[in-house]
Structure formats: C-alpha cells, structure tokens
Amino acid sequence: MLRQKLTNSILRAAIIELAREGYAGLTMEGVTRRAGVGKAALYRRWSGKEDMIIEILLESKLVIIEAPNTGSLEGDVKQYLSEAAKMLRRPLSKKILPDLYSEMTRDTRLGHTIREQVQKPKNKCVIQIVEQAISRKEMAGDANYMLAYDLLAGPLYWHMLINQETADIEFVNRLVRVITTALKVC
Amino acid sequence: MLRQKLTNSILRAAIIELAREGYAGLTMEGVTRRAGVGKAALYRRWSGKEDMIIEILLESKLVIIEAPNTGSLEGDVKQYLSEAAKMLRRPLSKKILPDLYSEMTRDTRLGHTIREQVQKPKNKCVIQIVEQAISRKEMAGDANYMLAYDLLAGPLYWHMLINQETADIEFVNRLVRVITTALKVC
DNA sequence: CAAATATGAAACGATAACGTTCCGTTTGTG
DNA sequence: CACAAACGGAACGTTATCGTTTCATATTTG
Numbered sequence: 001m002l003r004q005k006l007t008n009s010i011l012r013a014a015i016i017e018l019a020r021e022g023y024a025g026l027t028m029e030g031v032t033r034r035a036g037v038g039k040a041a042l043y044r045r046w047s048g049k050e051d052m053i054i055e056i057l058l059e060s061k062l063v064i065i066e067a068p069n070t071g072s073l074e075g076d077v078k079q080y081l082s083e084a085a086k087m088l089r090r091p092l093s094k095k096i097l098p099d100l101y102s103e104m105t106r107d108t109r110l111g112h113t114i115r116e117q118v119q120k121p122k123n124k125c126v127i128q129i130v131e132q133a134i135s136r137k138e139m140a141g142d143a144n145y146m147l148a149y150d151l152l153a154g155p156l157y158w159h160m161l162i163n164q165e166t167a168d169i170e171f172v173n174r175l176v177r178v179i180t181t182a183l184k185v186c
Numbered sequence: 187m188l189r190q191k192l193t194n195s196i197l198r199a200a201i202i203e204l205a206r207e208g209y210a211g212l213t214m215e216g217v218t219r220r221a222g223v224g225k226a227a228l229y230r231r232w233s234g235k236e237d238m239i240i241e242i243l244l245e246s247k248l249v250i251i252e253a254p255n256t257g258s259l260e261g262d263v264k265q266y267l268s269e270a271a272k273m274l275r276r277p278l279s280k281k282i283l284p285d286l287y288s289e290m291t292r293d294t295r296l297g298h299t300i301r302e303q304v305q306k307p308k309n310k311c312v313i314q315i316v317e318q319a320i321s322r323k324e325m326a327g328d329a330n331y332m333l334a335y336d337l338l339a340g341p342l343y344w345h346m347l348i349n350q351e352t353a354d355i356e357f358v359n360r361l362v363r364v365i366t367t368a369l370k371v372c
Numbered sequence: 373c374a375a376a377t378a379t380g381a382a383a384c385g386a387t388a389a390c391g392t393t394c395c396g397t398t399t400g401t402g
Numbered sequence: 403c404a405c406a407a408a409c410g411g412a413a414c415g416t417t418a419t420c421g422t423t424t425c426a427t428a429t430t431t432g
Contacts, residue, residue: 024210154344
C-alpha cells in the first residue's frame with residue numbers, strides 16, 4: 001500500500017537527477033536527498049536505479065510520437081518533425097536523451113528496454129509514413145526504409161541533441177521541405 | 187623522464203576501458219588493472235581520469251575528417267561520408283562516441299574539449315563543402331549552413347551510432363545521392 | 373477511534389575507488 | 403658499470419554509495 005503521491009515525487013526527483021548526473025552518475029542516495037525522503041521509501045519500491053529508471057521509461061510518453069496520416073508525404077513529415085522538435089525542446093529530454101542513447105549501446109536490461117520502448121516505436125512510425133507515401137506514389141515502391149528512417153530522424157536529433165541547438169518553427173519548416181525532397185528520391 | 191612506451195600502453199588500456207565502461211564508469215584503478223601497471227605510473231602522468239581522457243582526445247585523430255575538394259558537390263559529399271563511415275566502423279569509435287556526445291552536454295572541462303576538438307573541426311569541414319558548392323553554383327548563395335551540417339552529419343550518425351547499424355559501400359552511396367539532392371535545395 | 377503500515381531519519385557493515393606513500397626491483401643513461 | 407629514476411605492488415586512510423535494519427512518527431484504512 002505504497003503512497004502514490006510519494007512515488008510520484010520520487011520519480012520526479014529521479015528524472016531531475018538523471019538529467020543532471022546522467023544514468024551512470026545517478027545514485028539512489030542522490031534521489032533520496034533531492035526528494036527529501038528516506039532510503040527505505042526507495043528500496044521498498046525498486047531494487048535499484050536500473051529498476052527505477054526502467055519504470056520511468058515504461059510510464060513516460062516522453063519519446064513516443066504518434067504516426068501521422070495527413071494525406072501527403074510533406075504533411076506527414078511536417079507533423080512528425082514538429083512533434084519530435086516539440087519533444088526535444090523540453091530541457092529534461094534534451095539532457096536525458098543523449099545519455100539514454102549512450103546507455104542503449106550497452107548490453108544491460110536498461111539498454112534493452114530503451115531499444116524496445118524508445119527506438120522501436122519511432123521506427124514503426126517512420127515505416128508507416130513511408131508505406132503511406134508509397135501507396136500514394138509519392139515514393140518509389142522499392143524505397144529503402146532504413147535510409148528513410150535515418151533521413152527523417154537523423155538531422156533533427158543531430159541538431160538538437162548532439163549540438164544542443166534550438167529549432168524554431170522556421171528551422172523545422174526548412175527541414176521538412178528539404179527532407180521531403182530527399183525522401184522522394186530515396 | 188617518463189617512459190613513452192608505458193604511456194602508450196596505459197592510453198591504449200584507457201581507450202578500451204572507455205569503450206567498455208563509458209566515461210562515467212571509467213576508473214583509474216580499472217585502467218591500472220587492464221594495463222598491468224601500478225597506480226603511481228598513472229598519477230605521475232595525469233591528475234585524474236578527466237586529464238587522461240583529454241590527452242587521448244587531443245592526440246587522437248579518431249574524429250578528424252579532412253575537408254574534401256573534389257570539384258563537385260556530390261564528390262565532396264561522397265568523400266566526406268565515406269571517410270566518416272570508415273571512422274564510425276571502428277568498433278572502439280562506435281562504442282566511445284555516443285558516450286562522448288553524452289558528456290559533451292555537460293559543463294565540464296571534458297565537455298568543452300569535446301566541443302572544441304571533435305565538433306568544431308567537423309563543422310569547419312562542412313562549411314568548406316558548402317562554400318565550394320556555392321561558388322560552383324551547385325547550392326544557392328543563401329543556403330543555411332546549419333541545416334547543411336545537420337543533413338550531412340545527422341543521418342549517418344543516427345544510423346551508425348544511435349542504431350549501431352553497419353554501413354556498407356552500397357548504403358553510403360545511396361546516402362550520398364539522397365543527401366546531395368537535399369543539399370541542392372537547402 | 374484504533375489498528376496497521378508506510379514514512380523520515382539515523383546507524384550499520386560492506387564494497388569500491390580515490391589519491392598518497394613506501395619499498396624492493398627494473399630500466400636506461402651517462 | 404654505477405647511479406638516478408621510473409617502475410609494480412602493496413598498504414594506507416578517506417570518501418561515497420550500497421542495501422539493510424531499527425525506531426519513533428505520521429498517515430491511511432477499517
């Protein structure tokens with residue numbers, strides 16, 4: 001009968017610690033200090049930090065983007081990139097995601113969870129966009145899905161996560177135009 | 187009068203540890219164990235792991251790419267992406283770079299060094315490619331450099347580092363063709 | 373209201389890395 | 403060859419976090 005309000009407070013503190021210290025630098029004691037709770041409250045809920053962060057990933061919609069279906073490739077691309085940019089503008093996401101992508105390369109339960117919960121849904125979304133474009137004859141039938149995925153996701157992530165740049169509407173619109181052009185010859 | 191051969195052995199061990207444990211998980215003791223040396227040998231050379239890794243970055247050409255000048259935009263793009271792919275294929279680079287990009291978001295001396303030594307040279311290289319293309323009238327005079335940078339670097343980075351995928355020559359060639367098309371409408 | 377239980381705080385021993393120091397041995401330099 | 407210095411290895415005290423336990427207090431539930 002753990003108190004839900006306390007659970008939420010702890011998870012909020014954990015997210016902030018994750019953003020500040022990174023996953024490897026995250027400690028259970030750091031979370032207790034930030035949340036102002038006792039250690040027992042944490043260990044009654046999770047066996048350790050991996051458990052805790054996995055719960056955050058499973059519950060968070062931070063990284064999920066709905067597959068668009070606007071009727072045109074350019075519309076779909078615009079909606080996808082706009083949603084992605086909106087998510088990547090959040091200061092916590094901007095700090096946390098480079099770290100998660102780094103953890104994703106490791107053979108741990110957390111790495112596996114990130115691949116399944118963060119990356120796979122993103123890929124599904126892109127597949128749908130491409131399939132719709134092919135059925136509308138906006139893309140060739142033998143289009144390379146992986147290449148399309150890299151074109152759609154790569155530039156914005158590079159821009160916002162690696163270079164930690166901003167992306168206003170004007171920039172996203174330019175990106176949409178250019179990437180749509182590229183997808184059509186994909 | 188520190189022995190250079192030993193310094194090299196230690197740095198090699200440090201790179202492997204960096205790839206296996208990540209920067210946050212890297213320990214001086216771990217490096218001594220892998221290198222089979224005493225701790226004094228390390229602390230006689232560096233004040234701590236940040237110092238040591240910064241020396242590795244400054245000495246390594248792991249991430250530097252020469253600015254191409256082949257006479258055509260497509261040629262430059264092909265050379266740039268081929269070199270980048272060659273570098274990203276190296277197992278150690280593939281493991282280490284996501285970690286460095288994560289550290290780059292932090293306000294530390296290491297973060298600053300990565301930005302200066304890894305990212306800035308890459309950006310300079312792209313600027314040159316774009317300037318050459320503009321002077322050849324292959325790109326518009328008001329092209330957006332940052333957008334060009336994101337297009338050139340983003341997809342391959344996303345492909346190889348985030349998704350840890352391979353990139354054979356065929357894939358790189360497809361990428362070259364599509365990105366060149368995109369750059370021309372940039 | 374009363375019983376049950378989750379809570380914060382503190383203390384605990386265990387583990388691991390830190391950075392320093394010592395010592396006996398190896399190396400390379402003059 | 404002889405000397406100086408760097409070396410490996412071990413030991414040291416220090417610090418931080420781990421995960422557990424205890425206990426008095428606060429909260430929820432019946």
